[in-house]
Each structure stands twice: as structure tokens, then as C-alpha cells.
Amino acid sequence: MNELPSISFQKTAQIKSYQEKKLADLLAYLNTHSAYYKKLFADHHIDIKNVRTIEDLQHIPPTEKEQLQLYNKDFLCVPKNKIIEYTATSGTVGSPVTIALTENDLQRLAYNEYSSFVCANGSSEDIYQLMLTLDRQFMAGMAYYSGIRKLGAGVVRVGPGVPSLQWETIERLQPSAIVAVPSFIVKLIQYAEANGIDVNRSSVKKAICIGENIRTENLELNILGKRITDKWALQLFSTYASTEMQTAFTECEAGNGGHLNPELLIVELLDDKGRPVAAGEPGEVTITTLGVEGMPLLRYKTGDICKAYTTACSCGRNTLRLSPVIGRKKQMIKYKGTTLFAPALFEIIHRIEAIKEYIVEVSSNEIGTDEVTLYVVAENNREETQNKIKAYLQARLRVTPHIKYTDAEAMQQMQFPDGVRKPVKFVDKRK
Template sequence: MIPAIEKASLEEIKQLQEQKLKQTLEYLSGNSPYYKALFAKHKVDIRSIKTIEDLQRLPVTTKTDLQENNDAFFCVPMHKIIDYATTSGTLGNPVTFGLTDKDLDRLAYNEAISFACAGIQEGDVVQLMTTLDRKFMAGLAYFLGLRKLGAGVIRVGAGIPELQWDSILKYNPKYLIAVPSFLLKMIEFAEANHIDYNASSVKGVICIGESLRNQDFSPSVLAEKITGKWNVQLFSTYASTEMSTAFTECQQLKGGHHHPELIITEVLDEDNKPVAEGESGELTITTLGIEALPLLRFKTGDIVKLHTDPCLCGRNTMRVGPVVGRKQHMIKYKGTTLYPPAMHDLLTYFEAIQNHIIEISTNDLGTDEILIRIAAKENTEELLTQIKDHFRAKLRVTPKVEFAPADVLHKLVFSPMSRKPTHFIDNRN
């Protein structure tokens, strides 16, 4: 199930995107109060924007813009909204996204071709280990996509290893959709309860919310810990509510494939200019074919690198590499630039660490301070020394590390108000 456009030539892909960009600009100009005002303020003649390169003449949209002007981004009357979703904003309050009936169809199409990219086929049974409630878009998107693909869905929801295993052993799913760190808890429960997990029906896992790859696409420590015990194939996927689009790995495991019929991607530097090919920058997207709340040059806050070399799967679309980090989460510590994913991966290396949280604050000098709180099997000075030495060797700096009660950290990491584990808290001024 590879859409023809994804196997087309690069010139044909560009032509399609430019045609859809023209339609998007006309739609925004006619229906979006926010973009109408933006075009007027900057004296933008949308007829002059004809190519992907011309996008650079348009202003970017930030998460703060979206939060401060949420209602003005809607392009349809509220009676056309079929589903309401929310995502976090930069100013504390969540941002509301509405989806029309056509938007839900587009969401289903996106997930269907994304799951097919990872190898899920009609008739496969998939266990959905994430929530469909609390106004999260992801769980609904997964369900709609699997339904469109013709796969069976077991809606178990998040957490509770015993319930997950009961369902796996009863319904024999071929794939799971899960947060990868939770798979370690699945393995731990199986071993404690004499479940032969390598003899189970599960062959692959679509992993959400946490990175599985290093920048060279080699497996992360987390991925190696899982596959070192459980013989399953792990597929990484990257998406966000704002995009209503996913970038999912194919069998080659070399980055998430772009769906050019759904989204235009740019990678920008600090001055909102395109980075050189092969360089990292902030992923900036323009959504295509969305009715309720389309976005133009929206800065996601995620630092990524694009890969344009041909993929052996036959798709000619570019691929998004592993997220380096979130721009707003960048840490300057003792002269070194750090991102939480790198620290998270180092902590996952230690078998003795059961859970962790990285807290960033501003010290008396006005610079970034790092505190890592860990729950460990045994609280020993030797472990603290090993962790600090490992940080010094890999990242050239040593943050403050202290032990914390396991139950306290568990409540912070697995908040009922988040569909993903929270391993990073930013308390900076």
C-alpha cells in the first residue's frame, strides 16, 4: 500500500506539493481569520507564492501564535467540528484542535499508509496500548488508520502489564502500538510470571513517544535493551497533533517516511532560513488538505535532520531522522549544549536504574542547572560514581545526581494527564 506519489520522481513530488500549496494558500486567504490578517499585515500576495522555495518569503507560525490566537486559526464554523483534540501550549494552557469529517478521513488515510509502511497488512491483529480518551489525538488516529487498513484492533489502553499479556495470549496480536520503555515492564512481568514472551504472537511494535535510534540510525540503548531479550522488530514513528501526519519507519529502519500529499516540510535555522543539506534544524511544516485548522510554516520546536538518499523500500520521499531534541529544551551546561534525549539514553544504559527524571532549573548565576533524580534497585555511592563517570565520558559534563523514592518518581513519570512518560521537567525562569 504505497501511494503512487511516494514512488514518483522528485520533480513529480515537488510539482504535486506546489499545486497543493497553491490550494492551501487560497483556502487560508479565504477562510482563516489569522492568516488573512497575517497576509494583510505583511502585504503578502499569495499569487506570488508558486514554488516550495517561495515559502521563505512568508512569515513563520509559532506555538505561541497558535495559543494566543487559537480561535482565529479555525477555518470552519464550530458546527462542522466532529472531534476535539488538545495539545500542550507554550503558555501553560492547552491548545484546542478541531477536526471535521474530512479531517478525520485524512487522519485515517495518514495512519493507514504509515502503518503499511511498517509492514502492517489487512487482516493483521494489532493491540493498541495507548489511550483513546482525554482529548488525545493519537489513540483515535491509530484506531481510524487500522480500521481503514483492514486490521483488527484490540483496544486495551495504556499500562497494566498483566492486562496486556492476558490480551496478547488470548487474541494473538501480530503487532503492538506502545511506548517502548513500557515494553521493559512487559518483559519484567513476563519473566516474573513464567510467560514465554519470545513464543508469543507478537512480531513487531510501532513505538511512540520515545526515540529508538541514534543519529546514524543504530539502535538506542533502550531499543537494544528490549530486543536483547524480546525478539521483536521495533519501528519508530514521529508525529504531532499540529501536523495530523506521521513519519513512520519502513522495514529499512532508516527514518520516518514523508507523505508529500499531506505535508510540506522545511528544516530552518535560528534565522528561519533553510539549513544546508544534511544539517540539523527546527522542523517546520505546512499542512495540506486540512479543513478545520490548517497551519502554514508552523515551527514544531523539534530539532531534526532530513535524509534524502534513496530508500531500498522503493519510496522516493525524504525521511525524518531521530529527533535531536526540542528547541525549548536545549540546555547550556558548563559550556556544553545538551538535549534531554542524550541524557535519557545514558541513564537507560544502567540496569540498576529503575526510573529517572531530569530536572532543569536556573541557578543564582542565571545559568542552567541539572538535577537527575533516580530510583534504583540499590542506593549506593558506587552507582552514583558510575553514572557521573559515564556522563563525563560521553557528554563531557557531570550533572548532579541523587536518589529518590521509587513511588514518588513513578507518579511523576506516569502522570494520568499525559499519554507518554514524563522524564523531563523544565523549571527554568
């Protein structure tokens, strides 16, 4: 990729024109190389020459994750000898999907993260400590590493977990930034407090937060974000990404939503009927990849519900910005007349300091409605603590989930079953 992040600073009309030229290239490429999309165009009598604008995309049926799972190999647009890297989705919702990348795709991935780190106030003067998985076909770990190298910054590959090792490395190598799951940053703070480490005297001044929301729909810090910043004066940068889009949305210093890299992705927000939502309304993030060679996607519905912001940002970028994930379509819960999305439930749980770890499990009862079980590691097993947890959940949810208490070892096994690289916080056992 030889693009420059400066495209994000151009006028909105210029950005749109640029994307539509890239879209024409993509449609021609898919019509030549993609077995899946050639069939889609033929089955729906779509003449790609009539798809000239982003608005014209509405004439093409969206692609669902189930189709990517069922016909995974039909999305491949290159011979196998051009594939350099095989990655896979985490399988958070449904079975994992393989995403194959060419050398050009790897360069695009590095460029994406380079642009993202620049957006998050990064420079070649920084040293980033990576507190995440870099194996198990995990695209993100590889992307962060490649992006930091392209930025010219230093990188320390420590991997996930083990707060003692993380702090020993911080004290020894003096990184200026960390890339980590927010709930793990809370564990770093707890370890520091228990071991006489003053977090605010450490070298780390900013954190790229991955995998969990740190902001509310209104873009204010949520409880998890506040639990970090109340004790550690870190500059937090929220991110949103998925393996399928091979792209990330990252906040700038303004903290007003994750910026789109417009040279890499077209974004639509769709309602339940596949129509674009009104401005400011939440919708399903639907993406069209630009510049992907191995497995490009056209109007792919991610299952994530977000809001979009299109006003100019104070950083000078004129790109669309996305809110934190409000919910996932397949993680919507209807419990005793109350509709919940998992992130909203997580936010309530994060307010309860007596809860140290948790998993939310949803199942179907004998009449086919949702049942919610909350597995909890509490700060202690006293009845007073358990009553406090139950009362708070009842007050905030108006209904009380079934609560089962467990210990830290059992919770670790539940959150990290075999082959899973990110902590599982939501388990769907519905029929």
C-alpha cells in the first residue's frame, strides 16, 4: 500500500469519489475471480456496470456470516500458491471462518495499523508493549506488530496475561504505550496495588484498548474505562475491528468514535430489512473491503450494531466514525420481557466491584424463551456479598438472572476453553 493517511483529511466529496473508483475496481475483480460473487451477480441479474455509486450498492444483496462459513473457499480469489498467511475469526459467534491473505494483503494490513497508530497519537518515538496473542491464527496480533514496525516504533511482544511478567518488562524496557484488553489493564492495576507499584510513575502513558468497549453510546468513558483512568492516568484509545474486514477503526485524541480508513473500507449501517438507517440511528455494520486481494468482501454484514458520526472531527479528519459496539445481532437477549444486548449487561456487571470475573450464559427454557445464568467469581463468598450482587442486578435489570458462584481456576477454564485466544464472556446455548 502506497496510500497516505492524508486522504482522511480531504473533503467528504473527494473521499466518496475516491471510494467509488475503488469500488468499480473491486466489482470488476470479483466478477472475474470470485466464484461466490460471480454466482451472486448471475443469480440476481446484477450488471456491475450499473453499480457506480455507494448508494447503488443497495441493489446488491448483502452477504451474511453464515454464507462465509458455508462457502468459505468460494470467496478465495487467488490460487493457493499466492496465499502467504491463513488467519481465522475468533469464533465468538458461530464457528471460526478462515481468511486467507496474500503478500499484498499483509502489506495492506500493516498499512491499516500504521494509519491507526498514527491516528492514536503514535510515532517512531514510542515503544509499544503487546499484551495479546500473536499465534493461533490471530490476525490482530500480527496486524499490530506489522503496523508498529511500519511506524518505526519499538515493539515488545510479551503476550497475554501474567501481570507480574508485564510489570517486570515495563520496569526493564520502559515502553510508552501498551496494547491490551481493558479488563486486563484493570488486573495490571490490581497487581500493582498489591505489590507496591505506583502505576502513575511508570513509563506507560497511553493504551490502545482492544476487544472490549471503554465508552458508552454517548462516547463518554464507561465504567470499565473509568476504573482504569481513576487509578492510572492513561490516555485511552478505543478500537473496533474484525478479521473479515482486515481493517480497524481507531480513535484519535478527541475520543469521538473510531475513524474509518476510507481507502480500505466502505461502510454502510443497515436496519433489519437491509435498508440504510437514518443519520444517528444504530444499524448493523456492513462492510465492503477495498484493496483486498485474497478474500475481498462485498456488503458483508458483520453482526455488530453501531452508530455512525459524520461531522468533521476536531483532529481534522473528515472520515466517518463509528461508536462502540452497542450490541451483536446474535447476542440480543429477551429475558422476562426485557430486551438486552450483551455489552449493556456487561456494563452493569462492571459497576459491581464485588464481581472479579464473570461469564453470561443464555439458554432456552422448556417454553422456548431465554434464560440467563451469570457465572461469577466474587471477592469473597460471604452471604452479605452475594445479597449485594443480587440486589444490584435486580435494581438495574428489573429482573434477576440465575447466579452461580465459582472460583478463579474454574472461571479461567470457562473463559479460555481449548483453542480460544480471547476470554469468553458470553456463551449462547439457545436452540
